[in-house]
Amino acid sequence: xxxxxxxxxxxxxxxxxxxxxxxxxxxxxxxxxxxxxxxxxxxxxxxxxxxxxxxxxxxxxxxxxxxxxxxxxxxxxxxxxxxxxxxxxxxxxxxxxxxxxxxxxxxxxxxxxxxxxxxxxxxxxxxxxxxxxxxxxxxxxxxxxxxxxxxxxxxxxxxxxxxxxxxxxxxxxxxxxxxxxxxxxxxxxxxxxxxxxxxxxxxxxxxxxxxxxxxxxxxxxxxxxxxxxxxxxxxxxxxxxxxxxxxxxxxxxxxxxxxxxxxxxxxxxxxxxxxxxxxxxxxxxxxxxxxxxxxxxxxxxxxxxxxxxxxxxxxxxxxxxxxxxxxxxxxxxxxxxxxxxxxxxxxxxxxxxxxxxxxxxxxxxxxxxxxxxxxxxxxxxxxxxxxxxxxxxxxxxxxxxxxxxxxxxxxxxxxxxxxxxxxxxxxxxxxxxxxxxxxxxxxxxxxxxxxxxxxxxxxxxxxxxxxxxxxxxxxxxxxxxxxxxxxxxxxxxxxxxxxxxxxxxxxxxxxxxxxxxxxxxxxxxxxxxxxxxxxxxxxxxxxxxxxxxxxxxxxxxxxxxxxxxxxxxxxxxxxxxxxxxxxxxxxxxxxxxxxxxxxxxxxxxxxxxxxxxxxxxxxxxxxxxxxxxxxxxxxxxxxxxxxxxxxxxxxxxxxxxxxxxxxxxxxxxxxxxxxxxxxxxxxxxxxxxxxxxxxxxxxxxxxxxxxxxxxxxxxxxxxxxxxxxxxxxxxxxxxxxxxxxxxxxxxxxxxxxxxxxxxxxx
Numbered sequence: 215x216x217x218x219x220x221x222x223x224x225x226x227x228x229x230x231x232x233x234x235x236x237x238x239x240x241x242x243x244x245x246x247x248x249x250x251x252x253x254x255x256x257x258x259x260x261x262x263x264x265x266x267x268x269x270x271x272x273x274x275x276x277x278x279x280x281x282x283x284x285x286x287x288x289x290x291x292x293x294x295x296x297x298x299x300x301x302x303x304x305x306x307x308x309x310x311x312x313x314x315x316x317x318x319x320x321x322x323x324x325x326x327x328x329x330x331x332x333x334x335x336x337x338x339x340x341x342x343x344x345x346x347x348x349x350x351x352x353x354x355x356x357x358x359x360x361x362x363x364x365x366x367x368x369x370x371x372x373x374x375x376x377x378x379x380x381x382x383x384x385x386x387x388x389x390x391x392x393x394x395x396x397x398x399x400x401x402x403x404x405x406x407x408x409x410x411x412x413x414x415x416x417x418x419x420x421x422x423x424x425x426x427x428x429x430x431x432x433x434x435x436x437x438x439x440x441x442x443x444x445x446x447x448x449x450x451x452x453x454x455x456x457x458x459x460x461x462x463x464x465x466x467x468x469x470x471x472x473x474x475x476x477x478x479x480x481x482x483x484x485x486x487x488x489x490x491x492x493x494x495x496x497x498x499x500x501x502x503x504x505x506x507x508x509x510x511x512x513x514x515x516x517x518x519x520x521x522x523x524x525x526x527x528x529x530x531x532x533x534x535x536x537x538x539x540x541x542x543x544x545x546x547x548x549x550x551x552x553x554x555x556x557x558x559x560x561x562x563x564x565x566x567x568x569x570x571x572x573x574x575x576x577x578x579x580x581x582x583x584x585x586x587x588x589x590x591x592x593x594x595x596x597x598x599x600x601x602x603x604x605x606x607x608x609x610x611x612x613x614x615x616x617x618x619x620x621x622x623x624x625x626x627x628x629x630x631x632x633x634x635x636x637x638x639x640x641x642x643x644x645x646x647x648x649x650x651x652x653x654x655x656x657x658x659x660x661x662x663x664x665x666x667x668x669x670x671x672x673x674x675x676x677x678x679x680x681x682x683x684x685x686x687x688x689x690x691x692x693x694x695x696x697x698x699x700x701x702x703x704x705x706x707x708x709x710x711x712x713x714x715x716x717x718x719x720x721x722x723x724x725x726x727x728x729x730x731x732x733x734x735x736x737x738x739x740x741x742x743x744x745x746x747x748x749x750x751x752x753x754x755x756x757x758x759x760x761x762x763x764x765x766x767x768x769x770x771x772x773x774x775x776x777x778x779x780x781x782x783x784x785x786x787x788x789x790x791x792x793x794x795x796x797x798x799x800x801x802x803x804x805x806x807x808x809x810x811x812x813x814x815x816x817x818x819x820x821x822x823x824x825x826x827x828x829x830x831x832x833x834x835x836x837x838x839x840x841x842x843x844x845x846x847x848x849x850x851x852x853x854x855x856x857x858x859x860x861x862x863x864x865x866x867x868x869x870x871x872x873x874x875x876x877x878x879x880x881x882x883x884x885x886x887x888x889x890x891x892x893x894x895x896x897x898x899x900x901x902x903x904x905x906x907x908x909x910x911x912x913x914x915x916x917x918x919x920x921x922x923x924x925x926x927x928x929x930x931x932x933x934x935x936x937x938x939x940x941x942x943x944x945x946x947x948x949x950x951x952x953x954x955x956x957x958x959x960x961x962x963x964x965x966x967x968x969x970x971x972x973x974x975x976x
Contacts, residue, residue: 276300279311289315297322305329308340318345332359337370348372362387362914362948367402378404387948388914395419395915395947399427440464443472454480468493482508484554496531506554521546521554536575543567548592566591581610598635601642606630613653625650632745636683641743643677643689661705671696671751677743689743695735696751704728716777716819718767728760755788756809767819777819785809806834822848839863852887854879872896885912900925900934907942918944 280295291313293299299306299322309324320342328335337354351370357363367383379402386396399415415427443460460474469491476484486504491497503524512518528540544567545551551564567590574583586604590597606628613624630645653667673693678685708724715721736753744750760783766776787807810832817825829841842860858875873896879889887909894901907920920942926935 277311291315303331306340317343319343333357334359348374362389364388364393380404386914392420393914394912397427438462438464438470452481453478481510482506497529499526499528499530501526504554508554511549511553518547521550523550523554534575535577536573538571538573540571542569542571543590544569545590545592548595551592565593579612579614581608581612583608583610596636599638601632601634601640603630603632613651620654622653622655623650630745632677637680638682639680641677641679641745643675643743645677645743645745645749646674647748648672661707663704665702667700667702669698669700671698673742673749675743677745679743687741689741691740691742693742697735699731699733701731702728703730716767718769718775718777720768722766722768724764724766726762726764728762730758730760732756732758753789756785757788758783758785758809760784775818777817779816780814782811782813784811808833810839822850835867837867852879852881869897886910898927898934902926914948916944916946916948918942918946 277293277297277299279293279297281293283292284290285292292310293312294310297306297308297311299308299311306322306326306328308322308326310322312321313319320340322340322342323338326335326337326340328337328340334357335351335354336357337351339352340349340354341352342349349372351367353368354366354370356365356370358365364386365380365383366385367380369379369381370383371379371381373379380399382398382400383402384396384398386393388394388396396418397412397415398418399412401413402410404410409431412427412430415430416423417425417427440463441461443462446458446460447456456476456478458474458476460472463471463473465471469489471487471489474486474488476486478484484504484506487502489501491499501524504522506521507519508521509517509519511521522544523546524542524544526540526542528538530538532538569588569590570585572583572585574581576582583606585606585608587606588602588604589600591600594600608629609627611623611625613622615622625648627648628646630647632642632645634640634642649669649671651667651669653665656664656666658664671693673696675689675691675693677689679687679689704726706724706726708722711721711723712719732754733756734751734754742749760781762781763779764776765778766774768774785808787809790807810830813829813831815825815827817823824844824846826844827842830839831837832839838861840860840862842858844856844858846854846856848854854877856875856877859873861872862870864870874892874894876890876892876894878891879887881887889905889907889909891903891905892901893903901923902925903922905920905922907918909918910916921940922942923937923939925937927933
C-alpha cells in the first residue's frame, strides 16, 4: 500500500500560505544531500555479496544491498535487491541503484522511497545528477509533514539551482486517497525567488472539477519582496462594492510599508499608508495614516469630503540611557470613527484621543522625565475648550535607605502647566509640587511588622481663574501646610495541610491582617487652585482594616500555584460623617463615619476554571455601589463558557454601567464548532452586540458562517439606532490561505434599505 494513502500525517495547525514553490524547494533539499565521492567498494573481485559499505566523503554514505558490484572500466557501482542508502538524515530505499562515478549520475528504480526527517518521497524511478545538483522523479509523490503538503506528478524535475518543473501534477494538504480538495495542472514551472506559472489547471472538490485555471502566475519567493497582497472585497448597502488592493513595499531589511488604495462605489475613495521601521534594537516605530474622500458626509450644502486619521508610535534610546517614547494621534472630525473606524472596536465609542511624547532617563535610584500631552475630546464640538497639560517635568528619587540610618526616603518633584485656547470656568496656569516621604520599617518579633511614615507636600501656584476668557482671580502662592502621616501594621499567619486535596501535594493557607492609619491636617481657609485630584488635599483621619487570605497549592518540586485569594477591607473616618440623606458628608451630621466596604475574590483551582469577583458595599445606604462577576469554564475538548456581569453607580445612585456579557463555544465534533456571543445592557434594556455562528474545520479546509447584530445609542438623544445586521462567511483551504470571503448587509439581502454601515465588511 502506498504510504500516501495513510492518514497518520501531521495535521496543519491552521491556514497558511505554503505554495507549490515551497514544496519544490524541499525536493531540492532532499535530493542534493546525496553526494557520493569516489571510493573503492568492499566487494571482492566483483563478486556479489550482501554487506554494508561506508564510502569515505565529507559526510559518509552508508549502503547495503543483497548484491553489490563495481565495474572498474566504467567506474560504476551497482546495487540490487532491497537496496538501502543513507547519508546524514536522508534515507533512500529501492529495488536497485546504479551510480556512475565518472558522471555523477545516480539512478534508483523500483519502489523508491526517500525519507528526509519526517518528509517522504515515493516514486517509480529517481535520476539524480550529483555534480549538477539536478534530478528527476518519475511518477513521484512528495509529503511535507510540517505543513501536511502532498505534491504528486508524472514528472518532477529539478532543472537547476532554482528552476523546477512538474508535469501532470497535483497539490493538496488533505489526507486520504481521495482528498477533499486538490489543484491539478498540466505544467508547472517554478523559479525560486522568482515566479511560478501554472498552465491548464483545475480545482477539484473530491473527484469533481469545480473550475478551470487556464493560466496562473504567482510569486515563488522565500524572502519578502515588494508586490501586491491578497485583495479584499465586500458588498454593503451603505458603501456599495468595497474593494481594497494592498501593495507591500520592501524598502530595506529594516524598513517596509504597505499602501492600500480602497474604493467604495456608493460612498468614498480612500488610501491608507502603513510605514514600519526597525533599524536597530534601540530605534523602532510605526506610522499609519488614511485619507478619505467621503462625498456623502455632512449636509449636501456643505459636505465634509476630506477626512483623515493619523497615528504614529516611536521608541528610541539615545546615549547615556536617555529614551524617547512618542505616541501621536490626529483625526479630522469627531464622527470619523463611527463610520471609518475599522481599526477600533465599533462596540466601544472612541471618546478622546491622547498624544504624548516622553523623554526620560532612568537608573536604579532616580528617574528624570519630560512629557508633553495633548487630549482631543471627541465629545466636544470644539476641542479648544479642553484643558491641556504640557509640559510636565518630573524628577523622582526611588525609595532607598538613608546612609547610616534605618530610615528610607523617596521623593518627587513635578512641574505642570495647564492651558486652553478657550478659557471659561477653569483654573489655568502653572504648578510646582514636591513631596518627600520618610519611612521607618520595624519588625516587632518574628510576626508583627510596623512601618510608620511621614510625607510632606509643598505646592507653588501661579494661576488664574477664567470666565469667558477673562481672569477674575489670580493666585501666586506657596502652600506649605500639607503633610500626611501613615502607620502600617500587619502580620502573616500560615498553616500547611497535607493530603491530595484538589490534586495538590500540599496546601498553604496564609492570612495577613492589616491596619493602616492615615492622617492629614485640616484644610486651609485660603483658596488655592484646583487643577486635578492631586490638589484636593482635604483633611482626613482614617483607619482602614484589611484581612487578606491566600491558598497556595504545591504541584511538585518548585511548582506552586495560588489557586484562591480573598480580601476584605473597611475604613473608619474620624472627620467625615455621612447619613442616608447626605451621602457625601457635606452637612457634617454625626451619623456614620464608616467608609464603603471593599471585597475581592479570585478562585482558579485548575487551568480550566477561573472565577473573579469584586464588590463595593455602602453601609450607610445599605446598598451595593458596584460589583462584578467573571466566570470562565473550559473542558479538555475546547468547549468554553464565559459570563461577565458588572454594575456600578455614581454618587446620585444612577447607573453608570449595568451589563452582562456571555460567550459560549461548543465543540459538537472535532471538526464542528458552534459559538454565541451576547452583550446586553440592563441600563438601557437592549443588546448592543449579538453574534451567532458555525465553524466547520475538517482536516484541510474550513468554512466560517456568522451572523452579527450591532446596536448603538446616540450619545446626545439617547435613542437606540437601527441595528446593523451582517452576514459573514469565510472559506479557507489549508496551504493556500483564505480563497473566498463573503460579507453583505443582512437588510440588503432581505431587500430593505440599511441606515447603518457594514461594520464588519472585512
